[in-house]
Structure formats: structure tokens, C-alpha cells
Amino acid sequence: MTIPMEYGLLLAAILFCIGLAGVLVRRDVIFMLMSVEVMLNAAGLAFIVGGAARGSADGQVMFIFILAMAAAEVSVGLALIIQLYQKFKTLDADSASQLNG
Amino acid sequence: MNILFYIAALIAIMATIRMVTGINAVHSLLYLIVSLLSVSVIFFLLGAPFIAALEVIIYAGAIMVLFVFVIMMLNTGSSGVKKEHELLKPSTWIGPGITSAILFGEMLYVLMHPAAHPMTRTEIQPAAVGALLFSKYILIVELAAFLLAAGVIGAYHLGQKEKVSHHRYLKNEEPAT
Numbered sequence: 674m675t676i677p678m679e680y681g682l683l684l685a686a687i688l689f690c691i692g693l694a695g696v697l698v699r700r701d702v703i704f705m706l707m708s709v710e711v712m713l714n715a716a717g718l719a720f721i722v723g724g725a726a727r728g729s730a731d732g733q734v735m736f737i738f739i740l741a742m743a744a745a746e747v748s749v750g751l752a753l754i755i756q757l758y759q760k761f762k763t764l765d766a767d768s769a770s771q772l773n774g
Numbered sequence: 775m776n777i778l779f780y781i782a783a784l785i786a787i788m789a790t791i792r793m794v795t796g797i798n799a800v801h802s803l804l805y806l807i808v809s810l811l812s813v814s815v816i817f818f819l820l821g822a823p824f825i826a827a828l829e830v831i832i833y834a835g836a837i838m839v840l841f842v843f844v845i846m847m848l849n850t851g852s853s854g855v856k857k858e859h860e861l862l863k864p865s866t867w868i869g870p871g872i873t874s875a876i877l878f879g880e881m882l883y884v885l886m887h888p889a890a891h892p893m894t895r896t897e898i899q900p901a902a903v904g905a906l907l908f909s910k911y912i913l914i915v916e917l918a919a920f921l922l923a924a925g926v927i928g929a930y931h932l933g934q935k936e937k938v939s940h941h942r943y944l945k946n947e948e949p950a951t
Contacts, residue, residue: 678778679885681820684783686885686934688790688813690878695794696869703799703845707806711790718813725820728896733825733903734911741918745925747837751844752857752932758848759935 682723689717700766703755706750713743779819786812797844803838810834824900 682731688711695708717736754764761768787808796802810833817826907915 680779680783681816682885682949683882686784686814686881687787687879688809691790691794691841692876693788693877694867694871694874697874698867701796701799703801703841707802708794708884709907710837711793711809712804714810714813715831718816721817721820721825722823724847724898725822725896727950730898730902730906733822733898734907736822736825737828737903737907738911738914738918741922742826744832744837745921746931748925749842751840751931752929754844755847756932758850764848764850 678722678726681725682719685715685719685722688712688718700765701764702754703764705766706747706754709750710743710747713739713746775819782812782815782819785809795939799850800842803841803845807834807838810838823897824903903919905942 692708692711692715695711696705699705699708713731717739720732720735720739722732724730757769758764786809789805789812793802793805793809796805810829814826814829814834817829833883
């Protein structure tokens with residue numbers, strides 16, 4: 674494979690920035706959580722590219738940890754979304770800006 | 775082999791853009807799954823077959839099914855779609871879009887500055903990953919187990935409904951005014 678390593682890192686950067694823009698722009702909490710998933714996946718891709726460039730397995734180990742962290746984050750985040758919807762009857766993140774229960 | 779990388783990268787970028795700009799949550803979720811699958815193809819091309827399988831099984835399989843169940847449970851219908859149309863005005867997204875583009879430009883500059891290193895395609899077998907995982911990184915594996923346990927307990931606690939007690943002594947006390 675003769676692709677330079679920078680192209681793989683560039684793809685990770687593009688995906689990360691799209692996810693970042695999604696978190697900043699969208700106000701629907703489900704879309705925000707999906708954009709966070711895209712950002713985590715891009716970070717994992719950067720680890721895999723770095724590991725592939727050096728021929729070591731450390732990058733893949735790091736990806737497994739990112740995967741475990743993403744699974745825990747999604748389960749708690751979706752439980753919070755359900756609570757938000759039961760309280761406010763909307764998925765708009767701006768509706769929960771008061772913090773008074 | 776190189777052309778496969780570029781095709782998969784292009785599909786990943788396009789699917790992710792459609793995911794972020796989509797209106798319907800289920801359609802966006804399907805685009806996100808396409809993006810994850812194409813990233814999995816890239817993992818396979820980079821010589822990480824075990825990680826490619828994990829990406830399909832855990833990300834595109836388990837985590838996305840969680841999203842599908844929650845969208846199905848909430849059943850927001852078309853009321854949220856109208857709201858999102860109002861939110862996707864240019865005045866809403868132009869500020870975050872420009873700041874993200876500036877960050878991307880900085881990363882582009884940093885990545886393109888040094889000389890190019892070619893990626894070696896040495897396939898790393900799952901046995902090597904597992905051996906490293908349970909020798910050098912055993913402490914982080916235990917920490918990840920703690921994190922998953924906290925996630926399970928947190929999701930259980932947050933997901934349960936508020937209990938309604940009919941007896942007057944068992945009701946939650948009103949805060950003192």
C-alpha cells in the first residue's frame with residue numbers, strides 16, 4: 674500500500690471536523706449524540722492509522738478502549754435523552770437550559 | 775488496493791455530511807451506519823481485520839441498534855422535523871461552520887507540513903492485539919471494566935421512571951419554603 678499516512682490522518686481530521694460542526698449546529702439531542710459518535714470514530718481511525726504506519730498493535734488496543742468508552746457513553750446519553758423527553762416533551766437541547774429540575 | 779481506500783474515504787465523508795445535515799433522525803442514522811461501514815473497510819485495508827470486525831459488530835451493530843430503539847420509543851413524529859427546518863437557517867449554522875472550518879484548516883496545515891510517510895500494510899493478527907491487551911495494558915482493561923460498570927448502573931438509574939407512591943407518608947417530601 675503506497676498511500677501516505679497523512680491521507681489517513683486527513684480523513685480522520687475531516688470526519689472529526691464534520692462531527693464537531695454537527696455538535697455545534699444541531700439542537701436535537703439525538704443528532705448531537707450521533708455527531709459525538711462520529712468524532713469518537715474519527716479519533717479511533719487516527720489511532721489505527723498511526724499504528725499501521727509503525728506496524729505495531731498499540732493503536733488497535735487503543736481503538737478497543739475507545740470502543741468500550743463509546744458504548745458506555747451512548748448508554749448513559751440515551752438514558753438522559755429519555756429523561757429529557759419525559760420531562761420536557763421535546764428533544765430540543767435549548768429547552769433544558771434552566772437547570773431547575 | 776489504493777483506489778479502494780479513496781472510494782471508501784469519499785463514501786465516509788459524503789455519508790457523514792448527509793448525516794449531519796439530515797432532517798429525519800432515522801435517515802441520518804442509516805447514513806451514519808454507511809459511514810461506519812466504510813471506515814471499517816478502511817480499517818481492513820490498513821491491516822487491522824480484527825478492528826474492522828469489531829467496528830461492524832459493536833458500532834454498526836450494537837450501538838446503532840440502541841439509537842434505533844430510542845428513536846422508536848420516543849416516537850417524535852413530524853413535530854420535530856418542522857422545528858429542525860426552522861433551526862437549519864444559514865444564520866444558525868454559519869458561525870459554528872466557519873469555526874470548524876478554521877480548525878480543519880489548521881489540522882490540514884499540520885498534517886501536510888512534514889514529509890510523507892508511506893503506510894506499511896503489515897497485517898496485525900488478533901492474537902498480537904490480545905497479547906498486548908492483556909500484558910502491557912492490563913490496568914487500562916480493568917479501568918475500562920470500571921467504566922462499563924458505571925455506565926450500566928448510570929443507564930439503569932437514569933432510565934427508570936419516577937416511582938409513584940400513593941401512601942401519604944411515603945411521598946417525596948416537598949422542599950421547605
